[in-house]
Amino acid sequence: MNITFTSIPSVIERHDKPMTQLTSALDKRIQLFEGSAGFLVGDLALSQGVAPYRNINSSPADLDYQLLAKAGLLLASGARSGELVLTTGFPSAVYELFKQQAEKFFAVRDVMIEYNSDTLNAGGRSRVQLTISHLEVIPEIMGCINAIRKGTISDEGNFFIVSLGYGTCETALSTADGPIARTCVSVPGLRHAVNTLHDELSANYYLSMKNEHMINQSFQRGDIVIGRKRLNLLNARSSHLTSYYNEILSPAMRKAFTDTDFEKANRMYLVGGGALYPELVNHFKEEFDGVLDIIVPEGADNCASIGYYLRSALWCGPNHIERAVGLDIGNAYTVISSHAADKSRVEPKKQESEVVSAFLSE
Structure with missing residues (x-):
């Protein structure tokens, strides 16, 4: 698969005056405009802002979600107007509530994006008009499962999967016939550990304007x-991750997974940003030693976005694969997956066919 990934912190901050004297790539200097208001997004909000924020599990009707969505589409399109085929998703806990709102935001009208295109000189506004020709909204855990089954791993058997997100943690036992509903559980995510660390630090230090998103970076x-x-913070981080696992994750899995489930599968995939913490992964290995193989796939933090992209690619087909986009608007990071053209190949159309042949044949 030729997929390119772009990840930006899921934070915004209002800043009306156009930013100037910035020479970095577009994903590091995103400033969007909504009417007369300007907003710094992602890395620019963290580096230039005072208290960048994002409401946890905000709805598509909220401004922070919409700005992050527009930033993602701007990067996916390469700041060029045109058509996109988009797949995105939400955690199971809010999926039904937010699905219709997302469909209304993305599909009812063309998405107009006004951004600061000239940050080197005096600042200048440009506008991109994107038409979402097809939209699909699926549960986040299904995006992760799709990535494991249809991506480079191509696991066709039964497996457990745990998506360790910042706002929520999702679990499931996936079989060839689909996930077992009883095992699909949603519990608080890594922000539980981040906030308990924040409480510990605030009891001993003056943290000034540092909010939870800034503490999460630390x-x-x-x-x-x-x-x-x-x-x-390494020792403190390990301690709070241990408490998070013992108090939240382990009890949830004991309730969701039965001995009968362990007879059906012998491996568990850990995905999401939490899979990048070795100390957290070790807790899974200790609990399931002798029962399950714990696997952290390559690009675990991009897993949902990959699964979304693969769904979009199915709708595009090989002739329009460049329109496919997977957009994972997470509480900590927004990950955009899109087609990466191989400029070294002389026959791009043949290459595009090869990219999707594995899952178009399903």
Whole structure:
């Protein structure tokens, strides 16, 4: 598969004045405009903003979701007007509630995106008009399962899957006939550990304007600067991840998975951003030692977006594969998957056919 991934932090901050003197790539300097208001998005909000935010599990009717969606589409299109085939999704806990709202936002009208296209000089506004010619909204866990079954792993058997997201954690036992509904559970995500770390730090230090999204960045790095002193957070992070696993994840899996389920599958895939924490993965290995093989696939943090992209590619077919987009608007990061053309090949149409042949034949 020739897929390119772009990941931006899922944060925004209002900033009406056009930013200037920025030379980085577009994904690092996104400034969008809605009417007379301007907003920094992603990395630019973190680097230039004061208190970048994103409401956890916000709906498609909310401004932060819409700005992140527009930023994702802007990057997927290469800042060029045209048609896109889009697949996106939501955690099971809010899927039914948000699905219709997403369909209304993306499909009822063309998506107009106004952005700062000249950050090097005096700043300048440009507009991109995108038509979503086909939209599909699926549960997030189904996107992850689709990536495991139809992506490079191509696992055709039964397997457990746990999506360790920031806002929510999703579980399922996937079989060839579909996931077993009883095992599809949604519980609080990694923000539980981030917030307990925040509480610990705030009890001993003045954190100034640092909100949970900024603390999450420090949580990932394993260090934080407070009062001009750099503090190592690795031990604290390990402790809070352990508490999160023991208090949230393990009880949820004990309730969702039965001995009969373990007779049907012998492996578990860990995906999502939480799969990148070795100390958290080790807890899974310890609990399921001798029962399940714990697998962290390559690109685990992009898994939902890959699954969405593969669904879009089915609708596009080989002749219009460049229109396929998978958009995972997560609570911590927004991941955009799109077709990556191989410029070294002389026959791009033949290559496009090869990219999707594996799952078009299903």
